[in-house]
Amino acid sequence: MISCRVCGSAIAAPSYQASAPALTSMMAFIDIPTLAYVCDDCGHAQCGDLPDIDSFYDTTYRISLESDDHDQIFAVDAKGQPIFRTDHQAAVGLHLLDLPQGASILDYGAAKADTLRKMLKARPDLRPHVFDVSSDYKRAWASWVAEEDQATYQVPAAWAGRFQAIISHFVIEHVEAPVEFLKTLRDLLAPGGRVLLSMPNVVANPGDMTVADHLNHFSEASLKHAFALSGFVLETIDSTAFPGAFFAVAARSEAPVAIDSDATEVAAAAAAAKQICAFWEQATARLDGSAKRFAGRNAAIYGSGFYGSWIHSRVAGDVNLAAFLDQNPKLQGSSHFGRPVMPPAAMPSETDVIFVGLNPLKARDIIASQPALNRPGLDLVWIDE
Numbered sequence: 093m094i095s096c097r098v099c100g101s102a103i104a105a106p107s108y109q110a111s112a113p114a115l116t117s118m119m120a121f122i123d124i125p126t127l128a129y130v131c132d133d134c135g136h137a138q139c140g141d142l143p144d145i146d147s148f149y150d151t152t153y154r155i156s157l158e159s160d161d162h163d164q165i166f167a168v169d170a171k172g173q174p175i176f177r178t179d180h181q182a183a184v185g186l187h188l189l190d191l192p193q194g195a196s197i198l199d200y201g202a203a204k205a206d207t208l209r210k211m212l213k214a215r216p217d218l219r220p221h222v223f224d225v226s227s228d229y230k231r232a233w234a235s236w237v238a239e240e241d242q243a244t245y246q247v248p249a250a251w252a253g254r255f256q257a258i259i260s261h262f263v264i265e266h267v268e269a270p271v272e273f274l275k276t277l278r279d280l281l282a283p284g285g286r287v288l289l290s291m292p293n294v295v296a297n298p299g300d301m302t303v304a305d306h307l308n309h310f311s312e313a314s315l316k317h318a319f320a321l322s323g324f325v326l327e328t329i330d331s332t333a334f335p336g337a338f339f340a341v342a343a344r345s346e347a348p349v350a351i352d353s354d355a356t357e358v359a360a361a362a363a364a365a366k367q368i369c370a371f372w373e374q375a376t377a378r379l380d381g382s383a384k385r386f387a388g389r390n391a392a393i394y395g396s397g398f399y400g401s402w403i404h405s406r407v408a409g410d411v412n413l414a415a416f417l418d419q420n421p422k423l424q425g426s427s428h429f430g431r432p433v434m435p436p437a438a439m440p441s442e443t444d445v446i447f448v449g450l451n452p453l454k455a456r457d458i459i460a461s462q463p464a465l466n467r468p469g470l471d472l473v474w475i476d477e
């Protein structure tokens with residue numbers, strides 16, 4: 093029996109479980125089973141705790157430290173050009189927050205704080221502050237954030253009530269206690285200050301359900317609940333600005349905020365989460381079957397992200413894997429689990445089968461746009477059929 097990380101209700105049993113190892117968002121394996129739970133009372137879904145979470149984020153979890161321009165691709169535009177995550181986050185942040193002149197703004201869980209740095213390019217009047225639970229990023233901050241406006245491990249007491257705005261991109265899904273996390277942000281805001289959060293939307297990207305370090309899988313219903321409990325008035329939840337994610341803006345309230353939960357919305361959110369859990373049970377069984385069916389054949393995996401890494405973990409022992417194929421030019425030429433990452437058009441000609449490691453909601457359109465993958469005799473394995 094465990095408790096919901098948002099509303100505290102008891103959850104009797106996991107809706108999805110898989111034996112160790114579990115795969116993290118940084119494509120590393122950790123020796124714990126994957127367990128996903130769904131709360132019927134608020135529509136939240138969550139994974140089990142990570143062992144030693146503090147040390148995981150301090151020393152193991154590193155975003156984009158390898159090079160200055162390494163950035164995660166989040167979409168490909170109509171001309172096939174990749175769009176990078178922090179450029180888009182900066183644009184959305186400036187638009188949604190509509191910041192006053194000279195505002196003090198904090199990037200909470202900043203990592204390198206590329207998003208805030210890009211916001212500053214458009215708005216040099218802003219006063220940037222950064223916080224993270226690791227000191228790995230200090231060098232990335234040094235040239236553009238004043239020393240006294242940087243904090244690691246603990247936020248200085250003097251920052252309470254300081255900020256007109258806080259941005260926190262793809263952080264809240266990692267925290268064990270999201271309501272406490274939001275209360276911390278609320279207390280850092282000045283009265284009337286606003287927070288902009290982004291987080292994965294598991295319904296739009298079902299792979300998120302099995303990411304071991306994503307302890308929270310919010311629905312709109314559970315996010316509303318969490319904001320109310322932590323003293324925020326919700327302004328916007330946007331599920332379209334960023335594929336596969338929610339952007340939410342909420343304002344600090346001086347009065348307690350009532351929980352305005354809609355039973356139909358909560359039930360629909362819980363049902364959607366349970367359906368995703370069932371999908372993963374079936375997908376795992378199907379992929380194991382495909383690995384046996386194509387045993388010994390020449391194979392490649394399309395996509396070197398989470399789905400591709402998960403496929404690798406299940407088929408590498410059976411098929412003859414030559415490469416990962418990926419559209420992201422910044423990953424091409426690198427290696428992943430010891431195998432080359434190459435553009436789709438460079439796929440070895442003797443390839444018999446492609447395992448498609450993409451968000452199943454988008455996979456068919458992406459593959460259809462790649463002529464090299466649509467040749468006769470090439471088998472495609474999808475994780476959802």
Ligand SMILES: [Zn+2]
Binds near residue numbers: 131136
């Ligand atoms: Zn709950």
